[in-house]
Amino acid sequence: MSKDSHLQLEVLAELDWEPSVTAGHIGVAASAGVITLTGQVESYAEKHAAEVAARRVKGVIAVAQEIKVQLPFERERGDDQIADAILDRLAWDVTIPSDSVQVTVEQGWVTLSGNLDWNFQRKAAEQNVRRLQGVVGVSNHIALKPEVNTADISNDISCALHRSWYPDPDAITVTAEGGRVRLTGNVHSWHAREVAAETAWGAPGATEVENLLSVV
Numbered sequence: 001m002s003k004d005s006h007l008q009l010e011v012l013a014e015l016d017w018e019p020s021v022t023a024g025h026i027g028v029a030a031s032a033g034v035i036t037l038t039g040q041v042e043s044y045a046e047k048h049a050a051e052v053a054a055r056r057v058k059g060v061i062a063v064a065q066e067i068k069v070q071l072p073f074e075r076e077r078g079d080d081q082i083a084d085a086i087l088d089r090l091a092w093d094v095t096i097p098s099d100s101v102q103v104t105v106e107q108g109w110v111t112l113s114g115n116l117d118w119n120f121q122r123k124a125a126e127q128n129v130r131r132l133q134g135v136v137g138v139s140n141h142i143a144l145k146p147e148v149n150t151a152d153i154s155n156d157i158s159c160a161l162h163r164s165w166y167p168d169p170d171a172i173t174v175t176a177e178g179g180r181v182r183l184t185g186n187v188h189s190w191h192a193r194e195v196a197a198e199t200a201w202g203a204p205g206a207t208e209v210e211n212l213l214s215v216v
Contacts, residue, residue: 003059004030010057011035018053026050026067033061033215040068042075044138045131055190061215069136071108077134079105086110089128101125101142108136115143119201119209144179144207157181157203164199172196172213179207186216 008030015023027038035054041047047067054063077085083105090096090103101114110129116122122142129138154176161169172185181200187193197211 004032007033007035007057007059011054011060014053014057015050018049020049021046021053028054033059034064035060035062036064036066038066040070042070042072043131043133044069044135048130055194058189060190069108071134071136075133077108079107082108082110082132082134085132085134086129089132090125093124093128095124096121096128108134109139110135110137111139111141113141113143115145117145119144119206153179153181153203153205157200157206160199160202161196164195174200176206179205180210181206181208182210182212184212186214188216190215 008028011028015021015026025039025041029036037050047069051063051065054060083103086103090101100116101112104111112125126138126140129135154174157174161172172183175182183196193213193215196213197209200209
């Protein structure tokens with residue numbers, strides 16, 4: 001069995017294992033570690049869950065997301081209803097400052113804009129939207145406010161990586177220009193790659209993280 005065929009079967013098995021995904025509705029193709037997901041699901045939350053499940057599989061280095069969201073009739077909502085629900089959800093989230101996020105909805109596709117201080121706030125805003133009925137996709141254009149002092153950001157991130165569970169944090173090179181951070185080097189799993197990025201986002205002053213880590 002070829003590596004691509006083996007990886008395809010592993011991803012299919014992981015999708016079948018994930019309870020929030022109807023695996024029979026999703027097609028999987030593999031080519032040199034790149035997984036392409038196709039098919040049709042009934043919610044954006046399920047589409048996202050399928051991508052997350054695929055990324056968990058050892059050997060996956062990238063995912064091309066081509067799944068379509070086809071809402072059942074009873075789950076369809078007007079754009080005004082979706083916008084009202086999002087604003088209400090954001091207002092109840094204590095991690096997101098009031099009136100900091102603007103919402104636009106067009107045919108179920110949500111665009112988030114505005115300014116926040118931290119990446120975890122930007123992620124929380126998107127997570128609030130992802131599971132709402134009627135949503136077929138999300139574009140997160142929320143910007144992060146740059147901190148005044150970013151001189152030591154590269155060293156701060158390197159220190160944080162050394163505090164983590166990484167067996168060889170020196171394999172990761174951190175460079176920064178202002179609040180823009182770049183990670184290069186090699187890691188052994190997609191999970192490690194994502195954790196490294198999350199660590200970088202935790203640095204005060206980080207406004208952008210370019211994750212160029214290779215999974216080997």
